[in-house]
Amino acid sequence: MAIVTISILEGRDHATKARLMQRLTDAVVETLGAEPRQVRVLVNEVRDGDYAVGGTPVFLNPDP
Amino acid sequence: MAIVTISILEGRDHATKARLMQRLTDAVVETLGAEPRQVRVLVNEVRDGDYAVGGTPVFLNPDP
Amino acid sequence: MAIVTISILEGRDHATKARLMQRLTDAVVETLGAEPRQVRVLVNEVRDGDYAVGGTPVFLNPDP
Amino acid sequence: MAIVTISILEGRDHATKARLMQRLTDAVVETLGAEPRQVRVLVNEVRDGDYAVGGTPVFLNPDP
Amino acid sequence: MAIVTISILEGRDHATKARLMQRLTDAVVETLGAEPRQVRVLVNEVRDGDYAVGGTPVFLNPDP
Amino acid sequence: MAIVTISILEGRDHATKARLMQRLTDAVVETLGAEPRQVRVLVNEVRDGDYAVGGTPVFLNPDP
Numbered sequence: 031m032a033i034v035t036i037s038i039l040e041g042r043d044h045a046t047k048a049r050l051m052q053r054l055t056d057a058v059v060e061t062l063g064a065e066p067r068q069v070r071v072l073v074n075e076v077r078d079g080d081y082a083v084g085g086t087p088v089f090l091n092p093d094p
Numbered sequence: 095m096a097i098v099t100i101s102i103l104e105g106r107d108h109a110t111k112a113r114l115m116q117r118l119t120d121a122v123v124e125t126l127g128a129e130p131r132q133v134r135v136l137v138n139e140v141r142d143g144d145y146a147v148g149g150t151p152v153f154l155n156p157d158p
Numbered sequence: 159m160a161i162v163t164i165s166i167l168e169g170r171d172h173a174t175k176a177r178l179m180q181r182l183t184d185a186v187v188e189t190l191g192a193e194p195r196q197v198r199v200l201v202n203e204v205r206d207g208d209y210a211v212g213g214t215p216v217f218l219n220p221d222p
Numbered sequence: 223m224a225i226v227t228i229s230i231l232e233g234r235d236h237a238t239k240a241r242l243m244q245r246l247t248d249a250v251v252e253t254l255g256a257e258p259r260q261v262r263v264l265v266n267e268v269r270d271g272d273y274a275v276g277g278t279p280v281f282l283n284p285d286p
Numbered sequence: 287m288a289i290v291t292i293s294i295l296e297g298r299d300h301a302t303k304a305r306l307m308q309r310l311t312d313a314v315v316e317t318l319g320a321e322p323r324q325v326r327v328l329v330n331e332v333r334d335g336d337y338a339v340g341g342t343p344v345f346l347n348p349d350p
Numbered sequence: 351m352a353i354v355t356i357s358i359l360e361g362r363d364h365a366t367k368a369r370l371m372q373r374l375t376d377a378v379v380e381t382l383g384a385e386p387r388q389v390r391v392l393v394n395e396v397r398d399g400d401y402a403v404g405g406t407p408v409f410l411n412p413d414p
Contacts, residue, residue: 035354047143050381050382054377055149057374074138079236100161100163111272112271112274119277121182130276134275207303212323215307226293228314238317249310250310333393337392
């Protein structure tokens with residue numbers, strides 16, 4: 031059993047997120063010997079400006 | 095004290111989510127003897143396609 | 159699909175946690191019409207003193 | 223290292239969330255002696271009605 | 287309403303974690319105007335070696 | 351920026367978890383073009399019996 035949650039800033043397209051989820055799943059299956067069906071991945075899309083490093087918000091799109 | 099987070103694919107209406115939160119709260123209160131006010135429930139609505147089983151994204155609405 | 163995470167203070171026995179997980183699962187299945195196998199529940203046991211309300215830590219066992 | 227996630231009901235403006243993330247970061251830096259760059263803060267905006275206390279949903283905007 | 291979860295490497299004493307939770311609560315109350323009782327903080331203590339930056343595990347105690 | 355949290359049942363050794371965190375990081379870097387230092391991975395070790403599928407607890411070690 032493995033549940034993977036990945037938080038990224040929003041704005042990626044479906045194809046990119048699908049590749050990301052497939053690759054994360056492969057990483058778990060190959061490293062832990064998990065059954066693929068037992069690996070679940072959730073993408074948590076964080077709104078632009080809702081993430082901060084050292085107290086400073088990160089904007090992907092500085093002039094929305 | 096109990097904090098419940100439930101991740102589901104987006105698209106449920108307010109009434110369904112309200113029933114869900116009430117039922118989850120009842121489950122905690124009756125099983126743990128918790129005071130209802132100390133039970134908090136958060137619904138985390140995951141975007142269609144942002145959840146994968148075995149590396150394959152799950153879509154509720156395949157042709158958006 | 160539903161992933162439920164419940165944070166509670168540590169100290170419950172296996173039987174109580176099993177009942178809790180069954181009841182939470184039932185709540186999801188009956189409210190959302192989800193397939194039981196698609197409902198996964200995680201209990202996150204928080205250490206005594208690692209949870210605060212209004213800034214004040216809550217201790218289940220005040221004199222450890 | 224510290225990763226802070228704060229769940230609040232949606233509806234705050236960027237300036238308020240920026241102040242919030244700065245203050246949370248300061249709290250970690252001053253209390254734990256962490257390096258600011260190692261403190262990351264995520265704001266998780268919960269949709270109105272997707273949070274319940276004692277089983278009852280909380281609405282910031284009762285008549286949307 | 288605000289639920290704050292902070293993940294830190296394990297090993298802090300109760301007094302330090304209590305100050306941390308109080309300061310995080312103050313940050314929320316003063317920035318959002320939240321009622322203190324509605325602010326809940328959870329400390330999630332991560333085991334040494336269970337956190338990685340750039341793929342490399344971080345150990346607080348390199349020779350356990 | 352990417353924060354990956356993976357919940358697995360406890361009991362893996364440091365070497366396995368290190369490989370897992372490296373592989374998850376590679377997956378993010380290669381798929382999203384992220385800078386390795388901006389990828390952080392947290393392993394959340396769930397206690398045996400604290401995870402349920404379809405309401406039934408999963409035990410890695412059935413006779414502890």
